Amino acid sequence: DEAALYDRQIRLWGLEAQQRMRISSILISGMRGLSNEICKNLVLAGIGSITIIDHNVVTEEDLGAQFFVTEADIGKNKAIVSADRIRQLNPRVVVTADNNDIRTKSDDFFKPFDLVCLTDCDPYTMIRINEICRVFDKKFYAACTYGFYGYIFCDLKQHEYIVFIVSVKIDKLISYLQFYLTILRERKVAIPHKDEHEITKLKKNDEYVSFQCALSKADWTEISDRKLKKISPLLWAIQILWKFQQEMGRLPVTNDNSDVEKLLSLRNSYLQTIHINNLLVTDEFLITLASFTFAELSPICAILGGVLAQDILNVLSKKGAPINNLFVFDGLQGDENYLIPYMTE
Amino acid sequence: MPRFSHYEAALGSQLFEKVKSCRVLMVGAGGIGCELLKNLVMSGFNQIELVDLDTIDLSNLNRQFLFQKQHIKKSKAQVARESALKFNPNANIVAHHANIKDPQFSIEWFKSFDIVMNALDNLDARRHVNTMCLVANIPLIESGSEGYLGQVTIIKKGETECYECQPKPTRKTYPVCTIRSTPSSPIHCIVWAKSYLFNQLFGIPEEEDEELDKELNDENADEIANLKAETLALKRIREAMGSQDYPKIVFQKIFNDDINRLLIMEDMWKTRKRPAPLVYEELEKLKDTESQMDQTTNSNTLRDQRLWSLTENFSMFLESIKRLSTQLLAEKVTNPDASLTFDKDDIDAMDFITATSNLRARIFGIEEKTKFQVKAMAGNIIPAIATTNAIVAGMIVMQAFKVLNGDLNECKTVYCSPDRRPKSILSESLNKPNPDCSVCQSAHVTLNVNVKKATLRDFLKEVIHGHDEDEEDICEVSVEEGGRIIYDVEYDDNLDVTFEKLNITDGKMVKVTPESEDDEKYPTVFAISHR
Numbered sequence: 001d002e003a004a005l006y007d008r009q010i011r012l013w014g015l016e017a018q019q020r021m022r023i024s025s026i027l028i029s030g031m032r033g034l035s036n037e038i039c040k041n042l043v044l045a046g047i048g049s050i051t052i053i054d055h056n057v058v059t060e061e062d063l064g065a066q067f068f069v070t071e072a073d074i075g076k077n078k079a080i081v082s083a084d085r086i087r088q089l090n091p092r093v094v095v096t097a098d099n100n101d102i103r104t105k106s107d108d109f110f111k112p113f114d115l116v117c118l119t120d121c122d123p124y125t126m127i128r129i130n131e132i133c134r135v136f137d138k139k140f141y142a143a144c145t146y147g148f149y150g151y152i153f154c155d156l157k158q159h160e161y162i163v164f165i166v167s168v169k170i171d172k173l174i175s176y177l178q179f180y181l182t183i184l185r186e187r188k189v190a191i192p193h194k195d196e197h198e199i200t201k202l203k204k205n206d207e208y209v210s211f212q213c214a215l216s217k218a219d220w221t222e223i224s225d226r227k228l229k230k231i232s233p234l235l236w237a238i239q240i241l242w243k244f245q246q247e248m249g250r251l252p253v254t255n256d257n258s259d260v261e262k263l264l265s266l267r268n269s270y271l272q273t274i275h276i277n278n279l280l281v282t283d284e285f286l287i288t289l290a291s292f293t294f295a296e297l298s299p300i301c302a303i304l305g306g307v308l309a310q311d312i313l314n315v316l317s318k319k320g321a322p323i324n325n326l327f328v329f330d331g332l333q334g335d336e337n338y339l340i341p342y343m344t345e
Numbered sequence: 346m347p348r349f350s351h352y353e354a355a356l357g358s359q360l361f362e363k364v365k366s367c368r369v370l371m372v373g374a375g376g377i378g379c380e381l382l383k384n385l386v387m388s389g390f391n392q393i394e395l396v397d398l399d400t401i402d403l404s405n406l407n408r409q410f411l412f413q414k415q416h417i418k419k420s421k422a423q424v425a426r427e428s429a430l431k432f433n434p435n436a437n438i439v440a441h442h443a444n445i446k447d448p449q450f451s452i453e454w455f456k457s458f459d460i461v462m463n464a465l466d467n468l469d470a471r472r473h474v475n476t477m478c479l480v481a482n483i484p485l486i487e488s489g490s491e492g493y494l495g496q497v498t499i500i501k502k503g504e505t506e507c508y509e510c511q512p513k514p515t516r517k518t519y520p521v522c523t524i525r526s527t528p529s530s531p532i533h534c535i536v537w538a539k540s541y542l543f544n545q546l547f548g549i550p551e552e553e554d555e556e557l558d559k560e561l562n563d564e565n566a567d568e569i570a571n572l573k574a575e576t577l578a579l580k581r582i583r584e585a586m587g588s589q590d591y592p593k594i595v596f597q598k599i600f601n602d603d604i605n606r607l608l609i610m611e612d613m614w615k616t617r618k619r620p621a622p623l624v625y626e627e628l629e630k631l632k633d634t635e636s637q638m639d640q641t642t643n644s645n646t647l648r649d650q651r652l653w654s655l656t657e658n659f660s661m662f663l664e665s666i667k668r669l670s671t672q673l674l675a676e677k678v679t680n681p682d683a684s685l686t687f688d689k690d691d692i693d694a695m696d697f698i699t700a701t702s703n704l705r706a707r708i709f710g711i712e713e714k715t716k717f718q719v720k721a722m723a724g725n726i727i728p729a730i731a732t733t734n735a736i737v738a739g740m741i742v743m744q745a746f747k748v749l750n751g752d753l754n755e756c757k758t759v760y761c762s763p764d765r766r767p768k769s770i771l772s773e774s775l776n777k778p779n780p781d782c783s784v785c786q787s788a789h790v791t792l793n794v795n796v797k798k799a800t801l802r803d804f805l806k807e808v809i810h811g812h813d814e815d816e817e818d819i820c821e822v823s824v825e826e827g828g829r830i831i832y833d834v835e836y837d838d839n840l841d842v843t844f845e846k847l848n849i850t851d852g853k854m855v856k857v858t859p860e861s862e863d864d865e866k867y868p869t870v871f872a873i874s875h876r
Binding site: 001003004005006007008009011012015037040041044045046059060061062063064065067070071088089090147148291292294295296297298299300301302303305306307309310313329331 | 347348349350351352354355380383384387388403404406407408410413431432433434492493649650717721726727728729730731732733734735736738739740741742743769770
């Protein structure tokens with residue numbers, strides 16, 4: 001009985017949102033720790049269908065963060081072996097496995113999906129598929145974890161959604177204080193000293209920029225120096241990594257001195273171009289990040305996968321403000337995650 | 346091992362060794378528990394014990410992903426263990442299908458762990474684990490989630506706040522008179538249906554009279570007397586259960602006679618809207634008329650989510666009271682003392698509560714609710730999803746790494762709220778213990794004692810006085826256990842009774858408070874460990 005199964009979540013986001021999810025079709029590329037978590041969360045929530053695509057085979061290292069594969073699967077295609085276990089989580093969801101390389105897919109391949117989520121992908125492919133999504137009006141997400149660090153990028157092109165604003169009557173002199181809290185259901189929020197509160201529904205419409213556009217952002221002057229200091233160096237470091245990948249066609253190997261040199265010089269030139277102080281991204285930080293690019297840690301995948309899956313569910317249900325447009329997560333600091341809109345003229 | 350090569354590189358071999366060898370206790374295998382167990386097993390934790398008293402229900406499956414349909418009604422702890430072992434068959438996981446408050450989980454048992462992680466959903470168990478971890482001096486990672494909100498914090502005796510340092514909001518209770526005479530909102534009607542009516546008819550009626558007496562004052566003496574008479578009359582009606590007329594008799598009483606009696610108390614209705622009693626025969630006629638008209642049949646699920654008409658509530662009342670009566674009478678055949686307890690997942694009970702609370706709401710001009718809404722209010726349901734729990738569980742493991750590494754000062758209280766912008770994950774420093782907290786500021790001592798032989802006098806002489814032979818009889822302390830006073834300056838009846846006879850057994854906590862004028866003396870809590 002579907003209503004009984006989804007009872008606890010319908011009470012949170014409502015029947016309409018649940019129904020919207022039910023008819024949605026998602027494509028997830030790259031089956032590693034992060035996408036395992038995303039698939040789990042989306043399938044449990046009851047989306048319509050999910051296609052997982054990965055041309056790689058299971059290795060022993062994968063057993064550390066990918067719970068959809070077991071030792072017996074080593075050597076077999078990741079997507080195919082994971083699909084069965086994903087299905088078991090919720091037989092109502094149609095799960096399709098594709099063992100091809102996403103880079104070989106034609107544009108038309110992406111047509112049937114409502115939302116595309118790339119994980120563990122290189123910038124060139126991200127740019128290409130993002131453009132395809134824009135042409136076909138599909139929602140686009142790209143994310144990855146690097147050890148304790150991770151990012152989520154999204155381009156929703158143009159997204160309409162509703163948020164709820166709670167205004168609270170604080171004291172008897174009828175002075176209203178508007179707290180901007182986005183809650184996705186008309187449930188009471190525990191606010192001390194409340195006499196009564198009003199909930200207003202607001203319709204919003206956000207515009208997004210493409211990934212390529214975001215990469216080329218050079219003007220950061222709208223952010224004050226004080227704020228800049230608070231932003232995690234991860235924001236810049238991830239982009240430096242992308243630049244490395246675009247130039248060298250691969251991720252850096254920190255054992256290789258020339259790779260390290262290349263990385264540092266890219267940092268210098270990039271930060272200079274955008275007029276950001278070099279000191280904001282230390283050698284140590286950048287090299288540490290680069291040394292983790294292949295590592296996947298289960299708790300980090302869980303946190304980032306949870307945030308990302310919830311964002312996807314919000315987008316599908318058109319309720320709640322989605323990420324706009326980059327979310328970086330520093331698992332060691334714990335809370336240094338910022339959402340910076342990449343707006344260009 | 347290649348599968349853990351990432352962890353070794355990321356954590357460093359020293360910390361990873363600690364992870365591999367540390368003994369973890371997980372309390373709770375539900376929403377947070379399933380995600381947490383997965384993370385622990387995947388991250389290389391090798392010695393895990395988990396405790397959960399619950400069994401699996403269909404409504405768990407939207408987020409507790411270690412369970413599937415075929416596991417419904419089985420033990421959460423056992424099935425969680427089985428599913429998690431698939432991720433790493435070499436992990437040592439011990440599962441206990443039991444209540445963490447059971448005596449088998451003694452202080453000594455708690456002490457055998459390096460770290461305890463809570464994945465609970467109730468105040469009571471959290472308090473208990475908090476106390477045990479304080480006494481055993483083990484770090485505790487406390488967490489919780491509700492809807493989109495999640496939170497993780499660390500509790501370590503002497504270094505951080507404990508669970509009880511800050512007062513926790515207690516569940517809201519309503520004055521009996523509001524529930525019984527003057528409801529003004531839907532929740533009052535629901536509480537009436539669930540706690541008063543259901544119990545009086547089918548359950549073990551609580552001492553309603555006592556509850557009423559508590560609220561007795563000069564103004565409401567008449568009302569209280571009236572309510573007592575009502576309860577008595579309802580008890581008598583119970584005997585008519587099973588007869589053809591039973592539904593009508595009950596209806597007549599609660600929705601007509603009782604209301605009319607309330608109306609007599611004019612004062613009550615001076616500023617309030619007067620209730621309008623329902624007449625059985627009228628509703629019966631209405632029902633018959635409507636059933637001759639066209640009826641759109643809605644599926645069961647939609648029926649739960651829409652408001653029922655007056656006739657629908659009426660029909661449902663008749664139907665559900667018959668079903669519940671039949672069930673109770675059947676149980677009484679084998680057990681004359683049988684009674685029904687309210688269970689939010691019991692369809693008959695929920696139909697009954699919904700119908701009766703809506704009928705009452707109709708009488709008092711209060712907004713009615715759908716069965717879906719009533720269930721949430723009657724059952725105190727907390728909405729829950731997989732994503733929040735996944736995030737919380739990830740945060741728990743990240744904090745655990747820090748704790749194991751001895752970096753308590755790097756630990757934080759972390760809040761997650763996926764829809765908050767720009768920071769959806771927020772952290773703040775851990776607070777120091779509250780110097781006035783009666784739970785963690787007490788000194789905690791484990792007392793090894795033979796409860797069968799030791800008497801209270803022995804305890805006071807040997808332990809409280811130490812080597813002082815001066816004071817003989819009067820010991821200026823008060824001794825409490827489980828909320829009752831065992832001994833104080835004016836009450837020394839128990840001096841020569843053994844611990845066992847006083848019901849102070851293994852695992853119990855005995856609090857000794859010095860009776861001094863000196864404000865600085867704090868109580869000492871002795872955890873009893875029977876030898």
